[in-house]
Amino acid sequence: MNDNNLLEVRGLKMHFPTHQGFLWNRKKGFIYAVDGVDFSIRKGETLGLVGESGCGKSTTLRAIAQLYKPTAGEVVLKGQELTKASKQDLLAARKNMQVVFQDPYASLNPRMTTGSIIAEPLRIFKQRGLLDISDKEMDARAEQLMERVGLSRFFKNRYPHEFSGGQRQRIGIARALALKPELVLCDEPVSALDVSIQAQILNLFKDLQEEFGLTYLFIAHDLSVIQYISDRVAVMYLGVIVETAKSSELYKSPMHPYTQALLSAAPIPDPKIERKRQRIILTGDVPSPDKARTGCYFYDRCSKRMDKCRDNLPRLKDSGPDHQVACFLYHEPD
Amino acid sequence: MTDDVILQVKDLKTYFKLDEGLLKAVDGVSFDLRKGETLGIVGESGSGKSVTNLAVMKLIPVPPGRIAGGEVLFQGKDLLKMPDDEIRTIRGNKISMIFQDPMTSLNPFLRISTQMIETIVLHQGMNKKDAKDKSIEMLKLAGIPSPEKRIDSYPHQFSGGMRQRVMIAMALSCNPEVLIADEPTTALDVTIQAQILELIKDLTARLGTAVILITHSLGVVAGMCDNINVMYAGRIVERGTADEIFGDPKHPYTQGLIKSVPRLDKATQQRLFSIKGQPPNVINLPDCCPFYPRCDRALDICKIKYPATAELSKGRNVACWLYSEGK
Numbered sequence: 001m002n003d004n005n006l007l008e009v010r011g012l013k014m015h016f017p018t019h020q021g022f023l024w025n026r027k028k029g030f031i032y033a034v035d036g037v038d039f040s041i042r043k044g045e046t047l048g049l050v051g052e053s054g055c056g057k058s059t060t061l062r063a064i065a066q067l068y069k070p071t072a073g074e075v076v077l078k079g080q081e082l083t084k085a086s087k088q089d090l091l092a093a094r095k096n097m098q099v100v101f102q103d104p105y106a107s108l109n110p111r112m113t114t115g116s117i118i119a120e121p122l123r124i125f126k127q128r129g130l131l132d133i134s135d136k137e138m139d140a141r142a143e144q145l146m147e148r149v150g151l152s153r154f155f156k157n158r159y160p161h162e163f164s165g166g167q168r169q170r171i172g173i174a175r176a177l178a179l180k181p182e183l184v185l186c187d188e189p190v191s192a193l194d195v196s197i198q199a200q201i202l203n204l205f206k207d208l209q210e211e212f213g214l215t216y217l218f219i220a221h222d223l224s225v226i227q228y229i230s231d232r233v234a235v236m237y238l239g240v241i242v243e244t245a246k247s248s249e250l251y252k253s254p255m256h257p258y259t260q261a262l263l264s265a266a267p268i269p270d271p272k273i274e275r276k277r278q279r280i281i282l283t284g285d286v287p288s289p290d291k292a293r294t295g296c297y298f299y300d301r302c303s304k305r306m307d308k309c310r311d312n313l314p315r316l317k318d319s320g321p322d323h324q325v326a327c328f329l330y331h332e333p334d
Numbered sequence: 335m336t337d338d339v340i341l342q343v344k345d346l347k348t349y350f351k352l353d354e355g356l357l358k359a360v361d362g363v364s365f366d367l368r369k370g371e372t373l374g375i376v377g378e379s380g381s382g383k384s385v386t387n388l389a390v391m392k393l394i395p396v397p398p399g400r401i402a403g404g405e406v407l408f409q410g411k412d413l414l415k416m417p418d419d420e421i422r423t424i425r426g427n428k429i430s431m432i433f434q435d436p437m438t439s440l441n442p443f444l445r446i447s448t449q450m451i452e453t454i455v456l457h458q459g460m461n462k463k464d465a466k467d468k469s470i471e472m473l474k475l476a477g478i479p480s481p482e483k484r485i486d487s488y489p490h491q492f493s494g495g496m497r498q499r500v501m502i503a504m505a506l507s508c509n510p511e512v513l514i515a516d517e518p519t520t521a522l523d524v525t526i527q528a529q530i531l532e533l534i535k536d537l538t539a540r541l542g543t544a545v546i547l548i549t550h551s552l553g554v555v556a557g558m559c560d561n562i563n564v565m566y567a568g569r570i571v572e573r574g575t576a577d578e579i580f581g582d583p584k585h586p587y588t589q590g591l592i593k594s595v596p597r598l599d600k601a602t603q604q605r606l607f608s609i610k611g612q613p614p615n616v617i618n619l620p621d622c623c624p625f626y627p628r629c630d631r632a633l634d635i636c637k638i639k640y641p642a643t644a645e646l647s648k649g650r651n652v653a654c655w656l657y658s659e660g661k
Contacts, residue, residue: 052523164612194378195550196628199594199608206605221523228596228606248601265528267553268599269592271576274557281532282525285493 005040006183006215007064007097012037012073014056014063018290032289033059035239037073038316041183046209046216048230048247050223050262052286056239057219058102061185064217065099066090077183092130098176102188104168108160114171115156118142121178131179145174149204166197173204177212186218190225202229223266227251232322235259238297239289241316245323255325258298296328308333340511340544341367341390341429346404348382348389351397355618359385361568362404367512372538372545374559374576376552376591378613382568383548387514389414391431392421408512427457430505434517436497440489446473447485450504457508468507476503477533495526499533506537513538516548531558552595556580561649564588567616567624569640574650584652586629623655631656 014034017027034056041047049057063070066082075082077093085093098121101107108117116123119142125131126138133141143153149170160168169189176184186205190198202225208214220226226233227247234244235256243256254260264280282301296302296309312333314326348360360382367373375383388394390406392413406413408429413421433439441449450469454460460468466485473481476499489497498518505513515534519527535558538545547558555562555576562579564572564587572585583589593607611628623629626636635641635655644657 052525166612194613195552195591196378196594196609197612199596199606200610202596203605203608223524224596224598227598227601251598251601261525263598265524266598267527267531267551267557268597269552269556269580269595270597270599271556271559271580273599274553277557279528279532281528283529285495285526286523 004042006043006078007217008040008074008076009060009064010038010074010076012060012063012075013071014059014068015071029290030292032239032292034063034070035289035293037236037239037241039234039241039244041215041217043182044209044213044215045231046218046229048226048233049217049219049236050221050226050233051236052221052262054238054286054289055236056289057221057236058187060236061099061187061217061219065094065097065185067099088128091125091128095125095130095179096181097183097185098179098181100169100172100176100184100186100189103192104165104172105160105192107172108168110160113157113159114146114151114163115139115142117160117171118145118156118174118178121175125179141178142174145177146171148177148208149174150200164197166193166201169193169201170204173201173208177208180212181214183215183217186216188219188221191220191222198225205229223263235262238286238293240297240326242298242327243323243325244316245320245325249320249323255319255323255330256298256327257302257304257329296326304329338369339366340369340409341546342405342407343386343390344405344407346386346389346406347402348385348394348399349402350399352617357617358568358619359399359616360389363565363568363570364404365563365570365573367544367546369511370539370542370544371561372535372547372559374555374562375546375548375565376550376555376562377565378550380567380613380616381565382616383565384516386565387431387516387546387548391425391429391514392416392418393425423457426453426505427508428510429512429514430508430510431514431516432498432501432505432518434520436494436501436521437489439501440497442489445486445488446492446500450485450500450507453504454507469503472503472507473500475506475537476500477529478503494522495529498522498526498530502530502533502537506541506543509541510543512546513543514546514548517550518547519554520549520551527554534558552580552592564591567614567619569624569653570651571625571654572652578650584646584657585625585654586631586656587625590628623653 013036015030015032018029020028037060051057062068064075070083119138122138126133146153151170190201218229230247233247233250234241237258243259254263261280261282284301295311296314299305299309308328314328316324316326317331319325319330344364346363350357363386377383389401451465454465454468470481478484478499519530559576561575563570566587572588583592590609609628614624621640623636623641626632633655641653641655641658643651643653645651
């Protein structure tokens with residue numbers, strides 16, 4: 001393992017069984033939500049994971065956080081393999097890996113005050129004997145975190161419903177930072193927010209990264225958000241990564257036909273540019289991930305498909321400096 | 335009123351009476367919609383953009399809602415004063431709507447054919463067979479593959495993008511003069527969004543339908559609209575053509591909004607501009623400029639009085655004391 005890599009994900013698969021019937025329900029098949037994902041995140045960088053709904057980005061994140069037990073593959077955090085770790089080891093490892101969730105309404109316990117929500121990770125670690133901290137220190141830490149994410153510490157006795165969406169997301173961020181993690185997994189943390197609030201939260205993520213040297217795995221479906229926040233970007237489609245590159249490189253010269261279509265479909269807030277743009281309009285919808293596939297996952301919608309794409313599965317291969325793509329336009333099948 | 339204006343909204347006010355107080359969701363909104371025009375209404379959540387259009391269609395639940403004033407003139411008649419049975423001949427016929435979530439606006443128990451035929455028979459007086467042919471033709475226009483077969487499907491058998499196509503086909507089946515699209519692509523993915531926007535643009539241009547497009551996405555209005563109204567806290571704060579709004583925004587809110595969106599075409603790692611604070615609670619809002627606590631250029635008068643709308647040129651208005659007379 002490369003020492004610079006904080007997190008390595010190898011061959012990660014997450015298949016959910018589907019059932020049929022009511023009492024004697026039998027397995028009918030699988031949803032191949034994540035179907036073999038490899039990537040690594042270096043210390044201090046932000047990896048943006050982008051894709052449309054149902055492509056498996058959130059499932060990938062949850063499988064990394066071990067909120068789901070992956071079907072196959074390895075998740076290595078700071079040299080420690082998590083998929084086979086014991087419960088106690090996993091808890092200890094979570095000190096270095098925290099999650100910020102998408103929905104700031106669903107991810108905060110409505111019966112807890114803000115202060116106790118933020119201090120909860122500390123309290124849990126203290127109870128399990130993993131952290132030596134007094135109640136007073138815990139309180140002080142929560143207050144300090146609130147101030148840091150832009151909430152007044154006088155709000156610590158208020159409940160989540162008293163806050164707006166943007167403020168709740170700040171609470172979620174403060175909670176994720178309570179244990180001073182190195183890696184923060186962010187699951188669409190700004191998609192539920194209004195434009196003016198989104199900019200505030202994105203800036204906060206950047207400031208915190210600089211201040212605490214954080215590493216992010218940042219999921220979003222908005223390409224411009226991903227461009228702004230990420231050093232490197234991975235594009236997902238139907239459970240696999242089809243292209244990964246440095247952010248500037250990916251947006252300048254996208255290689256995979258899906259990335260190209262995705263970029264061309266995203267609207268730009270400038271009427272002059274919009275009038276001149278030539279869009280690649282994809283036909284059809286994202287297919288359901290309930291079939292195991294032998295060929296390229298993008299075959300049905302690709303405008304550049306060839307015969308070999310139907311029967312061979314393209315793998316991610318180097319196609320430039322720090323640029324990998326899974327497409328037979330750039331390399332031949334093995 | 336010039337001839338080509340088909341829908342005119344004058345000083346529309348819609349209030350909701352809540353336990354906490356009076357919520358002025360829409361507070362004096364006026365705009366004109368011309369034939370064949372695409373008018374964008376942008377604003378953040380709670381700015382009153384959807385309520386404006388529900389009020390135009392007289393779909394506000396009463397109580398707690400109440401249309402507290404104003405006129406909506408369609409073909410010279412005030413829709414707000416019209417009795418219910420008369421407005422029903424206009425709703426879905428001359429003015430139709432598509433909503434954000436196509437699953438909740440289609441009846442899950444009825445086949446697409448039943449739902450489409452019902453509308454056409456009711457409004458166009460066709461017999462069922464002709465109505466079915468018309469429905470199939472509309473579905474085909476909306477890009478549904480093999481519409482003869484798919485028309486007998488139920489809504490759940492379609493994907494989100496396909497459902498929105500069905501909604502569009504249904505909304506345009508009576509050749510409406512006005513199509514109100516309320517966040518039609520917000521629930522959809524980018525690639526599907528591009529398909530649907532292209533479809534709306536193409537079909538309405540072909541049928542000569544005027545469109546009111548409500549959205550929070552600046553990118554979507556930039557690509558779709560001729561004219562844009564920017565709403566904040568229940569009022570229109572700025573209006574102009576798309577080029578004017580994006581090229582030379584006047585209101586500090588519009589300026590801030592445009593600057594705070596990260597842009598695909600301009601890679602930057604610099605900090606984003608962000609508007610400080612958060613959108614106001616519109617319950618019991620005092621008569622000041624609702625944007626002043628977040629505004630970098632606020633004047634003393636902003637805290638006291640709502641600015642009169644200044645007309646900078648024809649069709650180019652801004653409600654801000656920086657541009658109004660009598661500071």
